[in-house]
Amino acid sequence: MTKWTVNCSILYTGLPLLERPAAAAADGFTAVEFWWPWPVAVPGDREVEAFVRAVEAAGVRLTGLNFFAGDMPGGDRGLVSWPDRSRELLDNIPMVAAIGERLGCRAFNALYGNRVEGTDPKEQDDLALELLTACARGVTGTVLLEPVSGAPRYPLLTADDAVGVLDRLDAPNVGLLADFYHLAVNGDDVPAAIGRHAARVAHVQIADSPGRGAPGSGALPLRQWISDVHGAGYDGYIGLEYRSEEPDAFAWLPRDERAADTEGSST
Numbered sequence: 001m002t003k004w005t006v007n008c009s010i011l012y013t014g015l016p017l018l019e020r021p022a023a024a025a026a027d028g029f030t031a032v033e034f035w036w037p038w039p040v041a042v043p044g045d046r047e048v049e050a051f052v053r054a055v056e057a058a059g060v061r062l063t064g065l066n067f068f069a070g071d072m073p074g075g076d077r078g079l080v081s082w083p084d085r086s087r088e089l090l091d092n093i094p095m096v097a098a099i100g101e102r103l104g105c106r107a108f109n110a111l112y113g114n115r116v117e118g119t120d121p122k123e124q125d126d127l128a129l130e131l132l133t134a135c136a137r138g139v140t141g142t143v144l145l146e147p148v149s150g151a152p153r154y155p156l157l158t159a160d161d162a163v164g165v166l167d168r169l170d171a172p173n174v175g176l177l178a179d180f181y182h183l184a185v186n187g188d189d190v191p192a193a194i195g196r197h198a199a200r201v202a203h204v205q206i207a208d209s210p211g212r213g214a215p216g217s218g219a220l221p222l223r224q225w226i227s228d229v230h231g232a233g234y235d236g237y238i239g240l241e242y243r244s245e246e247p248d249a250f251a252w253l254p255r256d257e258r259a260a261d262t263e264g265s266s267t
């Protein structure tokens with residue numbers, strides 16, 4: 001049975017942050033994931049406490065959390081390879097780790113970062129190895145590396161690109177976040193990527209294309225790819241990371257299939 005987790009940073013955006021876990025629970029889900037919920041690397045204790053309590057009170061499991069990635073709406077996609085912002089990421093690591101400990105979350109997405117105008121890509125890539133290692137040492141769980149689309153200066157576009165970085169890391173707890181939407185939009189061959197890298201896949205996310213909408217709103221064979229990745233041995237969560245303007249964003253998924261066995265973790 002597929003274990004779904006709802007991304008409450010791209011869904012439920014009409015609700016305040018703290019109401020989203022309960023909304024996911026009311027829709028029948030038992031697992032949620034979030035991008036870093038605040039616009040700064042180190043929010044106040046009260047904000048963190050309110051977030052943790054909102055997840056606990058909803059009775060859902062936090063299965064994934066992104067490290068602080070800069071100004072995402074403004075186009076930033078992570079600090080891992082961004083020399084001027086290293087301090088913020090280093091300060092963010094213990095916060096991510098603490099939330100993970102409180103909520104039993106074991107998967108943490110470290111977005112790589114855009115190429116910086118005027119900076120040597122090699123300098124950025126060397127820094128990324130250093131900071132991904134710091135992320136991996138700083139958390140209990142798996143650090144995820146994700147190819148993304150729609151960010152013109154983000155250098156990891158395919159599963160091969162991300163695995164190429166993972167291969168250079170001396171850390172056991174790192175893995176590939178295979179977002180089938182991003183991979184497909186970037187022109188990656190998703191079935192071939194699953195075939196080549198299934199053992200490295202530590203989390204999967206989905207959205208349909210075109211449009212980054214719910215499964216069935218576009219043309220991607222998402223059910224087939226989910227079946228392929230399960231068939232290749234992946235038994236973690238499938239993250240629902242799509243946008244929806246529909247009154248019911250989950251009409252495609254029968255209610256009795258939404259709850260996950262929350263005993264497991266994403267990896």
Ligand SMILES: O=C(O)C(=O)CO
Pocket residue numbers: 035066077109111146148149179241
């Ligand atoms: O930036 C995005 O689109 C993401 O999927 C971040 O996790």
